[in-house]
């Protein structure tokens with residue numbers, strides 16, 4: 101196990117080093133407090149401040165804490181935790197390799213082994229997709245899109261790039277950002293996986309700790325945020341029809357109303373929203389919404405599951421995420437989790453702003 | 459559609475399939491297949507989630523089942539016949555583009571004839587191919603006439619088959635010119651203060667290397683060339699037709715263009731503020747003129763079913779036809795896809811919805827009632843629901 105492995109634990113050769121050392125993960129988590137503590141720190145810091153914390157001074161501990169951290173993330177099995185963790189690992193690696201790339205070109209020290217760009221590109225099968233263009237690089241469009249499609253900012257959009265003969269021009273700095281994304285994909289790959297009980301049992305304390313951290317931060321975002329762009333396709337379509345003033349059948353109307361109640365809209369807000377539609381009298385709407393809410397009835401009604409939506413023909417425009425969920429609410433929760441906090445604009449706040457401006 | 463019409467069409471589709479040769483797409487056995495039979499009653503039910511194993515050899519299947527429409531998936535799967543997408547095990551998808559006259563902004567529905575719509579569609583196809591070949595550098599393109607109102611392009615380049623929805627949306631946005639930002643296209647570079655200026659200045663250039671910036675650059679130069687070839691007064695008038703360009707700016711932009719032509723050729727558009735403003739306007743023009751208005755969901759949906767080239771379109775009786783790259787210019791969508799089977803003899807149909815039909819180089823103005831027409835015209839009318847089979 102070399103220092104380079106510990107700095108870049110996601111590399112194939114680092115994993116091989118762990119394998120070659122024939123360490124038994126079960127034994128490590130049972131006996132090696134230092135490794136589990138460092139693993140916990142990796143994940144905890146990822147959640148709280150987007151870093152993986154200070155590396156442990158012992159190469160062995162630092163390197164082994166990586167597979168253990170992955171075990172922890174798998175046990176916690178919360179989407180946002182996995183995402184934050186992969187992001188933090190990628191950031192840490194990015195800081196290291198950008199620094200090392202510079203040292204390699206300037207004053208090459210033979211003190212320690214460093215990672216160069218060529219090796220990193222080869223690691224992610226990008227060797228043939230990226231070529232040197234003198235003052236920057238050319239990246240094959242397929243590889244570029246893999247790594248740039250979820251970058252934020254107009255400058256990453258393919259439409260704003262000089263694309264010629266299947267290659268996209270990028271600067272050296274941009275290529276580093278793309279490599280960071282490749283690392284993030286690598287870390288995310290295979291997470292979460294199934295952890296044998298024997299290992300899980302040794303890590304209950306650490307998992308509890310992480311769950312506590314997650315709940316303290318309220319990272320699992322409250323569902324009562326109204327962001328129509330993130331609505332499941334069925335609800336988008338129903339809302340659309342409501343706003344176009346189209347007639348909705350009872351079950352459709354029930355579905356959209358329960359959904360809106362479920363995500364925390366008040367009766368007044370829903371009445372306002374439905375008002376544009378002459379088919380929805382205020383009184384009737386108010387009554388129905390209160391009824392759903394359980395104010396005027398003993399039962400609190402919840403949004404129908406996808407199977408019910410399907411049998412009523414309210415399930416439309418299914419997308420990839422639909423394949424993975426069974427309830428429109430689950431769809432929305434997942435979407436909220438996937439979206440960064442800063443990007444979420446609650447509809448009601450948005451409307452408020454407009455009014456304030458006017 | 460009456461039963462006798464349906465039976466007739468089904469029979470004739472079968473006759474056609476028995477002699478036609480249909481080449482399946484590559485990796486046909488990894489794809490999902492679907493078809494719509496000639497069933498009775500309203501609404502068409504698609505039979506889908508079939509693998510080639512379920513259907514059998516494709517030509518044999520077509521001759522036997524004589525389907526009304528046939529599709530295969532852009533996606534390739536571990537288990538193409540599994541009934542849900544998650545059980546199918548997605549491997550990769552062709553990148554598919556659909557140009558449909560119904561979605562073209564230049565088409566005036568209800569006003570343009572079928573032939574006019576198809577002609578506009580072909581223009582859009584050529585623009586699309588320019589993006590795919592020049593910008594994206596794809597060389598494995600399959601161009602297909604859809605049998606209806608448009609064209610499909612299938613790209614099976616290995617380097618893009620694994621792309622997921624978000625990445626495909628970027629490709630859609632690219633060819634449609636969506637999200638194009640002038641400020642992003644322009645490279646800014648600080649240059650040392652030129653004579654008369656003390657502080658370093660910005661030099662803003664359009665990359666001539668490729669992409670929308672090269673398109674914008676080409677368009678800009680073409681406009682400049684036109685302007686410089688005109689009489690001064692005409693050029694100034696022309697410039698003032700642009701929004702926000704008055705006489706002063708027109709004069710300044712024109713002079714700047716004249717005295718800095720080489721700079722412009724090299725991509726520098728910072729020759730004068732008025733010219734810079736003009737360049738920005740021209741970008742909008744180029745997007746409007748060059749973009750290819752493809753139907754977005756077809757391209758982003760990695761599980762999409764697409765019509766099988768070589769099959770017949772059940773809504774027109776025309777062949778869904780592969781077109782060789784070099785034959786596109788000469789391709790006539792109202793002649794070439796007319797199946798040989800339906801040529802050369804007449805049938806009687808009961809026209810319900812008359813009017814103009816242009817097909818196979820001929821045109822017919824039909825009145826309602828019993829008419830004797832060439833079979834391909836009859837099939838076209840019946841498939842479109844404009845006629846029933848004449849009673850024998």
Ligand code: SF4
Nearest residue numbers: 332334406409415422
């Ligand atoms: S699958 Fe569920 S969430 Fe998706 S559109 Fe259908 S009902 Fe809505």
